[in-house]
Amino acid sequence: MSQTTAPILSILTFFPLAACLILPFIKNEKTIRFFTLTVGIVEILLALPLFRFDLTQPGYQFVEKLNWIPQWGLTYYLGMDGISLLMVLLTILLLPLCVMCSWTYISKRIKEFHFSLLMMTSACIGVFVSLDLVLFYIFWEAMLVPMFLLIAVWGGPERRYASVKFFLYTLAGSTMLLVAIIALYKAGGTFSIPDLTAQTFPFRFQFWVFLAMALAFAIKVPMFPFHTWLPAAHVEAPTAGSVLLASILLKMGAYGFLRFCLPITPDASVYFAPMMIAISVTSILYGGFVALGQKDMKKLIAYSSVAHMGFVTLGIFLFTIKGFEGALMVMLNHGITTGALFMLVGAIYERSHSREITKNMGLGKYLPAYMFFFGLFALSSLGFPGTNSFVGEMLVLIGVFKSSPWLGAVVIPGVMMGTAYMLRLGQKLAWGEPTQAKSWHDLNLREWGYLVPLAILVFYIGLAPGLTLKAIDPTLNRVLERFTDKSKQTVVAVVTPTQKSNVVGLSSLPR
């Protein structure tokens, strides 16, 4: 499992942070943008050794472990499995794209802006590769400050309200996560995630720990009653902020469920699954309904995020391999698609200085290339076959129907609403009565530059999801296996090895 070569994960995590330190010494604004872009591209190159990732291995790879504060059992412990691989790659890919989409959008305090972007990237990668709970928590919280600044400094007119709301919500949630971490340490004797996963805790303990952790993750996802910070934050955030928020931050909540709640507190997860499923379905339906009524493009996409993330949590709490795969695919695809949609909204905002749908109509005739991309990502967002989101949503739906057709019947309207609000948006943008679109120029080279990679991914994952699924399957199987192992230990007490093979595999879906 462990590698003796260069500490690739540490390099990936701390390279953007190190680049931050050079930033204050650059005077010229344009140089700053080029510098950050270069950092982003170098980061992608640095990530190339990740291709040595062994797809058949379910365990953690590229593991790094150092003593940090031995008195308290704290270790500097990094590692990567299939789940974190995809998330890390997504984060790394988005850094240069975010720089490019902010090239003209951000015109004040350039230095601080790129500083925040780089810090964000470091913290996000850190979150996905930490295998020590405290290290995880540090990255988890370290991300708040740059995100807060992104919204509060470069945001829209209501940016102060939105940024404080974002900070308060997420911090309030994570305080209980800290208590849960401390409780786990005292009960399990270690902060190391793999070691804690291997232990079995009494149900009463799991009950409280699950609740404490779920609160933090549910706020981050965000799930229905805790979602109100999201539309505010999205609407006010600058494009890059929205992209990072939608594509990476929201995924951390779902990642937390997969990484912590399920493996460490399996019995409590089963116990609370009906509640979590109910909340997820509510999120799907509620997000869809509210998105239908929005006039602001960003708000619409924000509420659609609530609905999409509902699919993720729904998939997770079905406890089937299809559900897990679906959840992870939706996570990844939502990151790609919604990120791209926010970039597109940002691009049109630079032309019209408005995010109102009515102010941006009739683009089909005057900005065909823009409309092509918008249509593509809108179709992807509603889960059109052949695009990436279809794979994820389909897998979740298969999982749902397998476990309960009635539940499936409740979710289906959510999918249909997704079609309704996205088509309505797309139709108005493309064929609505043009108000001021005549004088606008179509996409320039830079805008093509950041949209094309995402568009390629839309088709690649949509048409050939095999490689992606291959990367996550072993890990997800391990989660499921351990999970069923553990939850049966307390319920049935015996698990035969043959049972494991029943849940493996994805034979029914064409790859």
Place this chain on the structure above:
Amino acid sequence: MKFDDISLLLPELVQILIILGLFVQTLMKSETGATTDIGVRWVPWAAAVGIIVSAYSLKTSGSLFWDAYQMDGLSQFFKMAVALGFTIATLNAVNTPTVKNEQRTDYFLFFALSSLGLMLLASSVELITIYISLEIASYSLYAIIPLRGNDPRAAEAGIKYILFGAAATAIALFGLSYILASQNTTYLHILATKSWSWSAAPMAVVGLTLFMVGFFFKLALFPFHFWCPDVYDGTSNETAAFAATLPKLGAVVILIRLVALLKPEIEIVSIMAVLSAASMTFGNLAALAQKDVKRILGYSSVAHAGYVLVGLVAASAAGLSAAGFYSLIYLLMNLTCFWVICSLSRDGKNLLLDDLNGLYQRAPYLAFILAVGAFALVGLPPTAGFIGKLFLLTAAWNRGYNWLIIIAALNTAISIYYYLNIVRHAYTHEAEENIQFEEPRRYSSIWGGVLAASLLVLGVMPEPVFRWMEAAARQIIP
């Protein structure tokens, strides 16, 4: 006391030399009132020598004066912390605008005397010695709190501090008499062998509780906090920076020694747990409504007194070391915030939140330093505030007061609002156009940067410092 024993007292000796130097300098004032040319600029450097000397004598152990005065890990650690705080506080106050030039040497003399008192406090292991050291530390503060030009609020603050302080020390002395009466000794190491439960020695429990009040007052723990925001508000910024940080070290070191007498399940600890919860909740809620930055810090220190007590409530080596470590961090992060306040307020006025508007444009480095200080006070990673809090909460978990941990964690969420407000004003509000600002001095950005950097470094690598504190705590509670 043999002459060799003098080597046990090196940190105190350096401090006494500084005091003597300042004393001689005050006598040398010319008729016109102008001080000698060197002024007080040499004091921070001399104090820095004090840090080195106390770091050198970290491993000193021994006892003097019929065992009333003991050098152990704990005392040496805190002496170094006091020397560090004294250095920063004097460096901060070198150009204080509210104290006249000819008064500066006296002003620093009182700083130095108070610090000496705190150093003595760190080594006192006998109740009457503790009491006397406490008085040495307090009296010099009583004298400098009202020193702020002709500001009547400073006089008010001074009177408040003296009255509250006198009442608190009187109560402490009264408690001391009860302890002496029921346990028949004032030596801590003998007291440690006695029982402190209500059923066995009710009078001693009452006495110890009252004795602790004197230190709760210094720590500004609810309900002994009333002086705190008013004194910070009234006194000059530089004095507030001193009064807000160093005396707390003294209070924490004595509380650590007293708590070492106790076991977690007995009554006094329960009282402390309740006070801790009340203090952090009250402090944070009250701070939400403040507009003056120093008042915010005042209430925040009420809340932090509650946090430190969490470690004491744990009453284990881990808990005590966490409390000691946190008090050092607290010193640093509060001094960082006060440093920025003092650097910005060139005329010595109080800063309102609105005065911070647009700070990122006027003084980007100071804005960053302030942000680091504020986020450290919240306990946000990767600052030292987080790691200190993590140690505190971890140490206290499963010691019978889990509800306290949950309250402490929830309090973080309350407190974020007002700390964030500070950062928000500094970073997102634009300054009003017509206001002229003075450029901050260059050295204030540099030294402030050092402070902020120390917070970040301690947050990532607390181990070397923490190791000392842990060893010290293990000497007291094995």
